Amino acid sequence: MRITIVRRIAQGFFFALFLWFCICATQGQSFWRLRGWPVNWFLQLDPLVALSTALTTKTLYAGLIWAVATIGLTAVLGRFFCGWVCPFGALHHLFGWIGSHARTVREKIALNQYNKNQRIKYYVLLALLVPTFAGSFLKLDGVASSTLLGGFLDPIPLLYRSINFLILPLADSSAHFVFAAQRHYDLAWLTALVFFSAILLNLAIPRFYCRFVCPLGALFGLIGRYSLWRIGKKEAECSRCGICSARCEGACDPQGSIRISECLLCMNCLDTCKDNLPGYSTSRSAGGEIVSPDLSKRGFVTTALCAAAAVPLLRLDGRLGKNYDAALIRPPGSLAEPDFLDRCLRCGQCARVCPTNVIEPDGFRDGIEGLWTPRLNMRAGTSGCQKNCTLCGHICPTAAIRPLSLDEKLGLGKFRKAGPIRIGTAFVDRGRCLPWAMNKPCIVCQENCPVSPKAIYVKESYALVRDGVLEVANVSGTTVSVVKPALKAHHFDTGDYFLSLVAGGVSEKRRILSNSKDSFTLESALSQDRASAPGGKFLLLIRLQAPVVDPERCVGCGVCEHECPVSGQRAIRVSAEGESRSRKHSLLLD
């Protein structure tokens, strides 16, 4: 079998495997649900994820150790990941092939010559890595030292994000094979713009993203410089027909001095050369090699300095301090904001796995650094943050969201003293709440509060209905007739209305069972003597239960906000005060 066929099979296999992991990341009992499938495996293989989180956190979290294998293999074999494993690379490969289909061999050869702009990806890599540690050298007051920006352009998080936030929700919207209900994610336009631009640019230049943008490819280029096996010509002299470049994926000039750091190991040159000159072996190319990427000192220094300045620049807005966004509710178990930003890859796995679709990508409201990071939107999704669920922390590949046990989340067992994990606190907006603002019974929030005892309790009161002071004509038994017939028939028979007689300094209340235009039927009779006493006033009252939040009990799950019948801006909303992850955002003394 030809080596290129083996490569295609590998690409197809890894791409299918990647898709399979994307589909599997749903909680459930079937074998194709989250049943131990290593759904993060591609993220864990990604050495840029490992390197950048290692730089920000000085640790290598759990499965990220897989990256060591990738680095090791790359050091020995070269950029095998790009040509054989990378699922995003497989997509680029496919679309580049489609785009080149109608081109003549001459055009293909011209298109696949090394382009000086391929160095850009090394600058991209530099720009994404420098902010992970630059702050440690700059003593900056009030701006944290590092941030993880790799996820923006690292192909693996980018592809996970595009599948999670875009492709799966669209593809599944009529079949409902993966999700029971339609998933909604904010910022779809930007996710789509990035993803489809990357894909469609292949039609202009094959492997556009891989050649010019991909920071992971750049990293592999650096790691693979000294690889033991490499592509090269067996003899220095050849016909210089250039046919080996016709299908060269990396644009690494195999016909002349091959650029090792650009070679993706697509092996196409082995296939196309009539004289069978290119080979993959341990010897260096007879045609010469260019091992290092052609970076200029000036470009390197400029990029590094600009990137170093980015961290303090991004944080001049003070969002990590007093100016924090109180509407930014992070998933339960999320680290304090600076630590969170040190780890979050923007891969969207937490939002993908969330059973209620309450986690969605943040837009521009929290600056560039907030882009695509998870935030809880209580209005969206099927029901706030589910009490008995800790999936987001368990899927997070970098522990930006800690994997909580259910006991820790709920504050049970040995976590009883620490109390439950709070993601915020609900606040009643008394200007919008039906009982508080409009004398209408409701307490849907209280009903749905999942905490026991409930974090929402009610203040009971009897409020005077508008024009509710009545002059009474006659009282007989349970029937009360009023003088001015201005009643809407049956309006007061909801079970929430009461008639109160105030006489002689005491009041008596009776529930109204029904009413006509000029009389009420009460649940039981008023004491006759008091009812007929002169100067007696009758008050038409409505019994109200108004919700009050107990901040000691509220965990900020947002089920109340989700269920609040005031459907626009909810009358009860969760904001970040009281969240466990930040002592600075404490609300209560204890």
Added chain:
Amino acid sequence: MRERPLWAVTDNQSLTTVFTMDRRDFLIRLAKAGAMVGGAAAMGLILHDPKGPSAPATPPPTRLPDFSVGQAGQKIAIVTGSDRIKTVDAAIEALGGMGSFVKKADRVLIKVNAAFASPPSLCATTNPVLLAEVVRLCFLAGAASVAVTDNPINDPESCFSLTGIGEAAKSAGAELILPSESLFTNITAPGSTLIRDWPVFTGPIEKATKLIGIAPVKDHHRSGASMAMKNWYGFMGGRRNIFHQNIHTFIKDLAVMIKPTLVILDGTSSMVSNGPTGGSISDLKETDTMIASTDQVAADSAGALLLGKTPKDLPYILKAQQAGVGTSDFESLHPIRISTG
């Protein structure tokens, strides 16, 4: 005299090609232009809407099917005991056996309460063991199919899986119907001032020939108690929470709209506080009672006692009675009382 060129067109072959007036060419163009004009005029006339959109129309009142079995009459059985399988078996048997409700080839729909994503031990939802037993009885009576459904408050998939209802239904051979938009129709209920042009979970209802409601007995702050009649809330879609403003009338309207074959009210462990979500074992009280009835008002009236309430404390019970749904004086139905020990 040279003919004057009438117009010039550029094309790929030569820079300028000059056409001259020619009858054939003119007639062809005349036909094409005529077709264009005629087509535009025809489309315009076809699509022309002089009035514009009218105000949204309320759908005409729709009566949902009546699932009650006429000859069964108003009956109620109140069975005490802590084993749900034993008590429900005894209760159904006392009402004449499942065979008197479910006939051969019936398609039975069971409306459970799966409102919350909480484990069965907290009794906030229909008990899965009880459900499986009722499904078994239905099949035993000859049912062609049994479907289990609810439109829960929390995430539907999580609700059905965490409550154990999904697994219980499937292993007993019943079909699980999760809510999806296509299964809802906007309905105006006859006689209701509240259920107007509102999405109702009609999909499973339309397919069924018999309807059984299985609900737990629970404390409910707004309405007083959540039992058999309140369980029909789960047939509503949309932002149904606005009905809490007039909850008693609404529950009455639901009871008028839904005419079940049978309701089963599970008061084995009643949620006496922190309802209807509960969340802790301490919110429960062992009241060891299973109620089955063809009269949902009677069932709820008997259930109210388990929560230390009387039908008078629950305005929706009196309203439903007044609307002719059933009787709050369940003793008048001569309840069959059994103890399974």
